[in-house]
Amino acid sequence: MLYTTVDMLGVIAFAISGVLVAMEKRLDLFGVGIIAMVTAIGGGTIRDLLVGEVPVDWMRHAYIVYVILLTTVLAVLFQNRLKNLRKSLFLFDTIGIGLYTLVGIEKGLAAGLSPVICIALGTITACFGGVLRDILCNEIPVIFRREIYASACIAGGILFFVLLAGGIDPGYCNIAGILTVILIRLLAVRFHIGMPNIYRDRGPAG
Amino acid sequence: MLYTTVDMLGVIAFAISGVLVAMEKRLDLFGVGIIAMVTAIGGGTIRDLLVGEVPVDWMRHAYIVYVILLTTVLAVLFQNRLKNLRKSLFLFDTIGIGLYTLVGIEKGLAAGLSPVICIALGTITACFGGVLRDILCNEIPVIFRREIYASACIAGGILFFVLLAGGIDPGYCNIAGILTVILIRLLAVRFHIGMPNIYRDRGPAG
Amino acid sequence: MLYTTVDMLGVIAFAISGVLVAMEKRLDLFGVGIIAMVTAIGGGTIRDLLVGEVPVDWMRHAYIVYVILLTTVLAVLFQNRLKNLRKSLFLFDTIGIGLYTLVGIEKGLAAGLSPVICIALGTITACFGGVLRDILCNEIPVIFRREIYASACIAGGILFFVLLAGGIDPGYCNIAGILTVILIRLLAVRFHIGMPNIYRDRGPAG
Numbered sequence: 354m355l356y357t358t359v360d361m362l363g364v365i366a367f368a369i370s371g372v373l374v375a376m377e378k379r380l381d382l383f384g385v386g387i388i389a390m391v392t393a394i395g396g397g398t399i400r401d402l403l404v405g406e407v408p409v410d411w412m413r414h415a416y417i418v419y420v421i422l423l424t425t426v427l428a429v430l431f432q433n434r435l436k437n438l439r440k441s442l443f444l445f446d447t448i449g450i451g452l453y454t455l456v457g458i459e460k461g462l463a464a465g466l467s468p469v470i471c472i473a474l475g476t477i478t479a480c481f482g483g484v485l486r487d488i489l490c491n492e493i494p495v496i497f498r499r500e501i502y503a504s505a506c507i508a509g510g511i512l513f514f515v516l517l518a519g520g521i522d523p524g525y526c527n528i529a530g531i532l533t534v535i536l537i538r539l540l541a542v543r544f545h546i547g548m549p550n551i552y553r554d555r556g557p558a559g
Numbered sequence: 560m561l562y563t564t565v566d567m568l569g570v571i572a573f574a575i576s577g578v579l580v581a582m583e584k585r586l587d588l589f590g591v592g593i594i595a596m597v598t599a600i601g602g603g604t605i606r607d608l609l610v611g612e613v614p615v616d617w618m619r620h621a622y623i624v625y626v627i628l629l630t631t632v633l634a635v636l637f638q639n640r641l642k643n644l645r646k647s648l649f650l651f652d653t654i655g656i657g658l659y660t661l662v663g664i665e666k667g668l669a670a671g672l673s674p675v676i677c678i679a680l681g682t683i684t685a686c687f688g689g690v691l692r693d694i695l696c697n698e699i700p701v702i703f704r705r706e707i708y709a710s711a712c713i714a715g716g717i718l719f720f721v722l723l724a725g726g727i728d729p730g731y732c733n734i735a736g737i738l739t740v741i742l743i744r745l746l747a748v749r750f751h752i753g754m755p756n757i758y759r760d761r762g763p764a765g
Numbered sequence: 766m767l768y769t770t771v772d773m774l775g776v777i778a779f780a781i782s783g784v785l786v787a788m789e790k791r792l793d794l795f796g797v798g799i800i801a802m803v804t805a806i807g808g809g810t811i812r813d814l815l816v817g818e819v820p821v822d823w824m825r826h827a828y829i830v831y832v833i834l835l836t837t838v839l840a841v842l843f844q845n846r847l848k849n850l851r852k853s854l855f856l857f858d859t860i861g862i863g864l865y866t867l868v869g870i871e872k873g874l875a876a877g878l879s880p881v882i883c884i885a886l887g888t889i890t891a892c893f894g895g896v897l898r899d900i901l902c903n904e905i906p907v908i909f910r911r912e913i914y915a916s917a918c919i920a921g922g923i924l925f926f927v928l929l930a931g932g933i934d935p936g937y938c939n940i941a942g943i944l945t946v947i948l949i950r951l952l953a954v955r956f957h958i959g960m961p962n963i964y965r966d967r968g969p970a971g
Contacts, residue, residue, distance in 0.1 A: 614817060614876055
């Protein structure tokens with residue numbers, strides 16, 4: 354129950370991030386709704402397709418679609434007040450990627466996949482909704498541009514497997530993984546830490 | 560038989576719309592063919608992947624691929640005359656989205672999915688070929704930009720389920736749904752009705 | 766064993782082509798790694814999803830992911846020397862599309878699909894990693910722009926089925942198909958042969 358409530362905060366935060374990007378591109382109401390939907394459930398959809406869990410998650414849990422549609426309508430109605438919510442939204446989004454990463458990892462384990470593949474699945478779950486959002490809005494995905502976002506998911510995933518290999522109870526590994534993702538993301542944004550520059554000539558574009 | 564013939568008109572109209580967009584981008588013959596293919600069968604492919612009906616539809620019915628390839632070659636050969644066909648093409652396309660929407664809904668019902676998910680599947684079947692076309696051509700999907708297109712599919716889908724809940728014979732619900740999609744789309748284009756403006760500051764970009 | 770070694774050369778060449786495009790867009794290390802991954806395994810992933818072979822190939826063979834990650838790190842570290850390798854990379858890439866085309870065709874045959882669909886699967890396996898790479902980097906896919914690339918795959922696939930229909934041993938058909946793809950691609954690049962111009966008014970843009 355608590356889990357589902359917290360999970361829904363992540364869905365709402367992802368949906369609103371989709372609404373914001375879509376409205377910047379001045380899409381119509383349908384377009385805004387689709388982008389909200391894709392941002393919130395796109396990562397989990399790709400994950401389910403890759404492991405073969407079909408019909409994919411949101412098709413079996415229609416209430417997620419209702420939550421996203423309601424969020425979209427409210428976000429469009431109160432568009433002028435959204436900027437006052439930026440801090441809460443950032444927090445929800447961060448909690449969301451923490452949860453999504455570990456949900457993806459658990460699905461990978463249930464499918465009998467190896468740790469590195471599970472971590473990839475977790476990262477896809479957490480980050481590829483945003484990637485699809487940016488592709489549909491004709492932008493290079495923002496997570497490919499120096500932000501500590503996917504890297505936080507990967508770090509949390511690695512910690513999960515390190516603890517698991519150390520004989521720690523899976524439930525604790527799970528919580529530790531989620532908190533690690535959240536903590537790294539919060540610290541990176543708080544202290545303006547980005548990915549290292551890999552270019553020899555000059556700084557990156559982003 | 561009648562159904563298949565009408566269905567093929569939809570496939571042909573979608574394929575030609577792909578050819579037109581691809582030729583505007585001046586792609587080569589292979590690129591034009593791929594865009595035609597993706598436009599005509601992309602929506603159904605995404606639908607089949609989401610519900611887990613694999614190999615996807617066009618792989619089990621190769622004649623669809625032949626129809627699209629032939630359409631592409633003819634459209635390229637007679638490219639100068641295509642503009643004279645715009646009215647017929649628009650009509651075929653409109654019939655196509657009506658049929659595709661209800662095909663998607665039926666597949667959703669067969670998979671035991673709830674009405675809102677079935678309507679989503681129908682809309683994906685009808686509209687996401689065009690979405691993939693625009694993404695491959697590096698454009699923001701045109702259906703996200705104020706046209707009554709996906710909304711017509713959603714309205715037809717809702718009517719289908721309202722009638723079904725009212726105890727009407729499924730066959731009649733089906734026909735009523737298809738005709739509703741077609742009628743709304745025709746009326747919207749005829750009377751220049753678009754999606755409502757959702758922006759407080761100024762009008763949308765599109 | 767030889768097969769796997771040669772196959773890995775293709776994976777490495779595809780991954781490096783992803784690194785090069787991603788670095789041109791000045792993505793961060795994570796973005797470069799994802800683009801490398803998508804370029805190398807995207808085509809096979811789409812193929813596996815379409816025929817329903819899940820979890821998809823790379824999830825069952827994690828060593829491919831390690832090879833790509835190592836390739837990415839080395840390519841970034843030695844970025845200044847990559848241009849000296851262009852000829853080898855082109856050769857590896859060409860061998861790669863030859864192998865991938867026939868792998869895709871074999872998977873299609875194993876799934877009981879008809880020849881034209883098998884050839885489509887082979888071409889998707891060989892070419893759609895590059896298509897995904899270009900979409901993620903916000904470019905119209907380069908293979909849609911006059912190069913003999915996908916056409917070489919299609920030609921090799923057709924030859925495979927012609928020989929097979931002629932009663933030739935499948936193993937020989939396979940090798941003949943691979944060599945045909947490689948040969949056509951090499952000759953096209955060597956003699957600057959592109960796809961024919963299909964535009965009546967002026968030349969294509971690309």
